[in-house]
Amino acid sequence: MPTGRVRWFDAAKGYGFITSEEGKDVFLPAQALPTGVTTLRKGAKVEYSVVDGRRGPQAMDVRLIASAPSLVKATRPKADDMAAICEDLIKMLDAAGNTLRRHRYPSAADSKKLATLLRAVADQFDVQD
Structure with missing residues (x-):
């Protein structure tokens, strides 16, 4: 064949x-x-x-x-690096939560930065295969 x-x-x-x-x-x-x-x-x-x-x-x-090798999997950060990124993300989310508890939204720049970071981290976890 x-x-x-x-x-x-x-x-x-x-x-x-x-x-x-x-x-x-x-x-x-x-x-x-x-x-x-x-x-x-x-x-x-x-x-x-x-x-x-x-x-x-x-x-x-x-x-x-x-199957073809996954380019996304090959370029993923190491688990230890992702752990540090997640810890930093938790700190940013905590700060945003504290701002919201004071009945205010974070500034536009902080909101945009947080949204971009959330999407990037989600993409690292959403690997197929």
Whole structure:
């Protein structure tokens, strides 16, 4: 069976392409994916059989060999660093809470800084896979 890497796959469109080890593109319909798999990440290594379709080679019976490495996971801060960031965030939230208890909102600059930091920390925790 030939192997290759997923060039791209769009689950909404229901198809994508595999680049074979020889460098040729192979059409990848959603029906060729393994049972229970609805999408493939770009760069995932797959094994497949090839049939001649109306517009050229088409993959069938696709089997996932190795998923593509997650760039987000690879660039995540170390757990110790995240612990320090979370502690700093708690201090900022505590200060904002004290301001709110005095019936005032934090300044616009402090609010914007806090919102940006909250989103950035949430993104680090919201890693798929």
